Amino acid sequence: MPQVVLPDQSNYKGAKPVGAERPSPQLATGKEDEPQWLKDFQRDGYVVNKDVVSREKALNYYAPAGEDWLEGFKLGYKRDDPSTWDVKNLPRHIFGGLYGQYSFSHAQFVWDAKTEPNIVELFEKLWGTKELTVSFDGGSLAVPLPLDQVEGHAAPWPHSDQSAYRPQRHCVQGLLNILPNGPEDGGLMVLKGSALLFERYFQEHKHLESPDKWLIRDGYFWDEAELKWFYDRGCEWVKPAMDPGDFVLWDSRQVHYGAFPKKQNKRFAIYICYKPMAFMTEEQKERKIEAFNRGYCTTHDPCDFLVKSNQEAEWNVNFPYAKPVINEQGQKAIGLIPY
Template identity: 30%
Template sequence: MNDTIDTIGKHSIRDRNPSTVGTAVTRLAPRGDRPLRVLSEGDWRHWEENGYVVIEGAVPRATVEGIGDLIWEFEGMDRTDPATWYPPEKSRLRRTELSYNAGMVELYHHQLLWDARQSPRVHGAFADLWGTEELWVSIDRVNLNLPPEPGFEFKSFMHFDYDPDGEADSVQGVLSIGDQVDPEVGGFVCIPELFRHYARWRARQPDDWDWYRPDVTGLPRVAVPLRKGDLLIFNSRLCHGIRQNISRDKVRMAQYIAMLPAREEDAAAREWRIRCWRERMAPQGYSLHGAAHGSRYDAAQLTPLGERLLGLASWRN
């Protein structure tokens, strides 16, 4: 059972989706003189200064449009009929569960989702940031952020998903399934100024500060516009959140994709990942609710790159 929206905090995060967790020695790569696969030099400078980078056209348009259709189908909604967008049970959950309030959808496995995960351009971008091609991809869900229904109160807040004082580096990623250039649609928002001056800001925080719900009053927030198929990658030390969709009839859709250095020596982690893919299991962890009917889709076919990103094949062969 997850804590309610009003009581949630760093104490609530007792376990996580295993596919999104690195190790204490996980480190992002310095620029050095190595060639970049996907990022430009300007992208790299933006990444270092602001804590995020946008990879344009990271996933083919046909795949992204297919994912959009899939989300509507999975949720049992008609995109042309807003009367179908607010079934009573989902409306109830949006009032009490933070993940539903923010638009999370418990869909993890489908050929199209894996096609996005095994996109060479997506892999190349993460390989640039980690300094290695030997990565594992996260097995994560999607987002459908609807216009507000009557009586709805949006309660998402600016946060860190990981303790920014922790030793390990981590990254997160958001693939835009539809254009997010209209401010009314909502979308990703962050505080690059805090990323740049974190140590100075942190020194002013109380000893018992809550990194999951930090007080960032007065700090400028930057909304990041995205086009369909763009991939936003951000450093987990970047304070971020989701802006509310305040439009009348538009939706915000996204798929969460990240990659971390592969841990091929961890047999238990590798076996869990393979089983998760093969049996279409929903990961367990904080704020995850499982997919009651996610296994109705067949196991995805993987490319040779996808097999390595899952852990089914070794990067060393």
């Protein structure tokens, strides 16, 4: 049996984004019982759903589990000792706390979050089906660090998670917020309304397409000059205030970034994205199972995914802890058992 090939984010050579030749899933809109949050999502490009997981479970299970994950590497980090909050005491990460290696996506507490019934139900209502597949993307365990230990001294890094060559709504991302998340805390920043203008921007600026083309794989980093176009059309930066257990959804075209903590409060979040299983090819299903078996983290899109970089780097350890126990919902979402 030939080995399953897993396309890598760092050296993607495709002429188009993965799966660009196939249609995108459509939201389950226009029904009499369409929830208000779904209407708000379509209007603004994001929406916060309150109390999707109980505050008690967020603070008493998910938050300690994240601390256990960090401390378990035994690099010197101690959750209650700010003197140990230093990059040398933490596993490798980007932007001050984003983890996409060390099988973070397959930690037990992360899988417990992915299969929270209320989270799954949100995506079932979003797409109008119970037959869903889930992402293996990472999460944020952001500890306040000295600014010189963070890329760009913790400057904003606005981006969209879709390619200019995939301008239609194609993916909806989500995160479970675990710790209190106010205006001065680290957390998600969104450029409200930018998702609906994404396609128009690239249509109007095709003359600026570089000889090397815009990024083919899903993703686009915005500079301030480009963002002014969105500002001139009424888009505004918003930092959604979130309590422990809240869940935010956003269109992958939406301009966003993870802000670094301005004060001494940590920011913990788990990224979770579901899409209809019907939009996966048989080859992608094989890749998904293979990525799970290897403990790999992947990009946000549960169907048209790439493997994140450095999954087999010398410094990376896949499954640094025990492999997760996956419940029935999770096994179906991976493709290990049928719906």
